[in-house]
Amino acid sequence: MAEAGYAFIDIAVLLVKIALVLGVNLLLLALMTLAERRVAGFMQDRYGPNRVGPEGLFQPIADGVKFLFKEDVIPSHVEKVLYILAPSLVLAPALLTFAVIPFGGTLSAFGREIQLQIANLNVGLLYIFALASLTVYGLVLGGWASNSKYPLLGGLRSSAQMISYEISMGLSVIGVLMIAGSLRLNDVVAQQNTLLFGVLPNWNVFLQPLGFLIFLIAAFAETNRLPFDLPEAEPELVGGYHTEYSSMKFAMFFMGEYVALITSSALITTLYFGGWDFPYVDESALGVWGVVLSVLAFSVKTGFFLFLYLWVRWTLPRFRFDQLMNLGWKVMLPLALLNVVLTGIVMYWVV
Amino acid sequence: MGVKKVGYEPTWIDKLYIPAILKGMAITFSHLFKKRYTVQYPEEKWIPPAGHRGAIRLNRDEKGRVKCVGCEMCSTACPAKCITVVPGVAPWDDREKYPVRFEIDMLRCILCGMCEEACPEDAIELTVIYDFAGYSREDLIWDKERLLKNFDITVDGKYFERSKEETGL
Ligand code: SF4
Ligand code: SF4
Numbered sequence: 001m002a003e004a005g006y007a008f009i010d011i012a013v014l015l016v017k018i019a020l021v022l023g024v025n026l027l028l029l030a031l032m033t034l035a036e037r038r039v040a041g042f043m044q045d046r047y048g049p050n051r052v053g054p055e056g057l058f059q060p061i062a063d064g065v066k067f068l069f070k071e072d073v074i075p076s077h078v079e080k081v082l083y084i085l086a087p088s089l090v091l092a093p094a095l096l097t098f099a100v101i102p103f104g105g106t107l108s109a110f111g112r113e114i115q116l117q118i119a120n121l122n123v124g125l126l127y128i129f130a131l132a133s134l135t136v137y138g139l140v141l142g143g144w145a146s147n148s149k150y151p152l153l154g155g156l157r158s159s160a161q162m163i164s165y166e167i168s169m170g171l172s173v174i175g176v177l178m179i180a181g182s183l184r185l186n187d188v189v190a191q192q193n194t195l196l197f198g199v200l201p202n203w204n205v206f207l208q209p210l211g212f213l214i215f216l217i218a219a220f221a222e223t224n225r226l227p228f229d230l231p232e233a234e235p236e237l238v239g240g241y242h243t244e245y246s247s248m249k250f251a252m253f254f255m256g257e258y259v260a261l262i263t264s265s266a267l268i269t270t271l272y273f274g275g276w277d278f279p280y281v282d283e284s285a286l287g288v289w290g291v292v293l294s295v296l297a298f299s300v301k302t303g304f305f306l307f308l309y310l311w312v313r314w315t316l317p318r319f320r321f322d323q324l325m326n327l328g329w330k331v332m333l334p335l336a337l338l339n340v341v342l343t344g345i346v347m348y349w350v351v
Numbered sequence: 352m353g354v355k356k357v358g359y360e361p362t363w364i365d366k367l368y369i370p371a372i373l374k375g376m377a378i379t380f381s382h383l384f385k386k387r388y389t390v391q392y393p394e395e396k397w398i399p400p401a402g403h404r405g406a407i408r409l410n411r412d413e414k415g416r417v418k419c420v421g422c423e424m425c426s427t428a429c430p431a432k433c434i435t436v437v438p439g440v441a442p443w444d445d446r447e448k449y450p451v452r453f454e455i456d457m458l459r460c461i462l463c464g465m466c467e468e469a470c471p472e473d474a475i476e477l478t479v480i481y482d483f484a485g486y487s488r489e490d491l492i493w494d495k496e497r498l499l500k501n502f503d504i505t506v507d508g509k510y511f512e513r514s515k516e517e518t519g520l
Contacts, residue, residue, distance in 0.1 A: 043379045047389045213369075315379045316372065 009112075017118050021098055029258045030060035032306065039310045064251075072247035075146075082145035087249045090138030090256030093131040097263045100124040102186050104276050104295035107288070116276075116295065117186065124185040125177065128267060129170060132222060135260060136162040139224075139241045142253070146244035154240025157230045157321065161221055164328035165228075169218035171336035175211040175343040176204050176271050189275030201279035205272040211339045212272045214332055219264045221328070224257060225309055227316040230324060265305035266298075273301050392482075396511045399479045404462045406480035407455055407493075408501035410473065417499060418474035421448035428469035433459035453495040458488060478505040483520040 034049065034056060041048025050056040074083065104116030121127050136159050143155020180188040194202040205212045221228040232240035242253045269275060276294035286293065319327070364370060390397050399405065410418045421438030439451035466475045478501060485491040493501075497519075504510055504518050 039383075042383045042387075045382060045385055045388050047387055047391075311376060311379065312372075315375045 013114055021118060025098060025259060025262055028262050029255055032258045034059050036310055040314050043314045067248050067251040070247040075244055077147045079145040082141045086138050086142035086145060087252035090135055091252050093134040094256050094259035094263055097128050097131045100127055100185055101266045101270055102189055102275055103298050105291045107291045120186055123183050125183045133166055143241040148244055150237045150243045151241045154232060154237045161230060165218045165221035168214055168332035168336045171340060172211045172214035174340050175208045178343050178347055179207060185270055189270060192274040193277045201274055203274040214336050223260045223264050226313040227319050230321060261309050265302045268305050269301040398511060403479050404464050404477045406478055406483050408476055408478050408505060409498035410476055410502055418472055419450050420446050420472050421450040424469040424471060425466035425475050428465045430465060431459045431461050455493050457491040457493055479510055
């Protein structure tokens with residue numbers, strides 16, 4: 001009987017965690033759509049949407065209602081099944097990725113250690129990369145199923161772009177893996193939870209500056225954000241892969257994009273900025289407050305990267321396609337390889 | 352005959368792009384705290400400069416009567432043909448005619464100011480009013496009363512301080 005009781009608590013805790021992560025993600029996504037426009041406004045000396053609710057805070061609700069009540073047009077020339085499937089193929093992997101990211105320390109409650117992370121996979125990083133590459137299916141299928149030229153071009157561009165940048169992204173992370181010696185994201189965070197030479201936090205960004213830069217740039221490309229938003233390039237492609245979509249399906253593409261933003265911000269935080277580590281403080285000694293502090297540290301860092309995404313978007317213009325490919329294959333890939341070699345050499349001498 | 356190259360040769364620092372990107376980001380970040388140029392209409396209203404050609408008014412004379420003498424110069428000059436004047440015998444003895452009906456179709460008016468130029472009596476004028484709208488087409492065909500009211504609400508230069516109820520626009 002006792003066994004069954006424990007199992008019940010385990011499942012309950014897991015469900016709560018899932019609901020929490022999903023809820024926070026969706027809330028953050030709504031806020032991001034607002035933040036995007038407001039930050040854009042501020043950077044252009046405007047206000048952005050500030051009418052619905054205090055400081056425009058209810059704007060996402062208004063948008064959501066509008067999307068739901070819009071007519072859902074399915075053009076007659078589309079491949080119906082794929083056309084309907086594509087938006088969810090963009091959103092689902094982006095949401096799933098968050099499952100392995102640790103968003104806080106370890107909480108002791110109900111007589112057990114609860115890790116603030118949905119699934120403590122031993123192949124966490126591989127899982128993330130596998131799912132991140134799935135997003136491209138959504139875009140390509142959306143573009144293909146629309147059966148019209150601009151979406152197709154957008155879809156093709158996105159596949160080319162994602163594949164080229166995924167390679168540099170994967171290679172840039174190898175440096176982190178070599179240092180942590182594990183694919184488990186918890187180990188990666190734990191390894192960063194110390195001090196470097198007794199002064200700096202032992203974050204991978206200080207150990208792997210080149211790797212961090214490559215990962216950051218590749219992350220921008222993977223999430224289709226400016227300056228790498230060629231798949232949707234409004235001026236050339238009339239919106240790219242989502243041209244033929246309307247109503248909630250259209251919104252789902254955007255939700256997918258924003259959730260991908262949140263996930264990749266969380267990932268950058270985890271891999272290079274110590275995850276939930278609050279520098280110079282030993283969280284495990286502080287009990288519950290340590291956990292709160294760790295969640296807070298994680299949120300602030302992730303929030304910063306979310307802002308960085310917006311910041312860069314409203315600063316840089318879009319790449320040309322050949323420039324994009326040149327950068328990806330001729331610059332990023334060799335640098336990523338160099339980073340692996342350098343890390344190897346340093347590790348050989350130091351360790 | 353040599354070719355002289357003029358213009359910009361990027362140095363190796365420029366080719367790294369990162370410094371330039373950071374500089375650009377510093378600029379956009381500084382704009383977060385700068386003055387915003389948005390005019391928060393309707394709480395805040397844009398005040399047009401002098402000579403602005405907005406909606407039309409019919410002027411009154413010192414006795415508060417309509418100044419117009421019904422000569423139809425304005426409707427003749429109007430390129431959009433949106434002024435309708437029906438003159439009649441004036442009830443006053445300082446002029447022969449006055450407009451029995453005076454209508455301007457604001458949907459057709461292009462706010463060119465030709466009517467103002469043509470009027471021999473300075474009876475028709477363009478005002479600062481730019482924020483007028485209506486729920487039907489009929490709403491925007493303005494009669495004599497409406498045009499005279501436009502005079503009343505703009506003559507003291509305080510149009511933008513009046514409430515919506517007062518202006519009826
Ligand atoms: S402003 Fe021009 S278009 Fe309008 S009524 Fe006068 S003359 Fe006609
Ligand atoms: S407004 Fe002026 S031009 Fe027009 S009918 Fe009256 S007096 Fe003549």
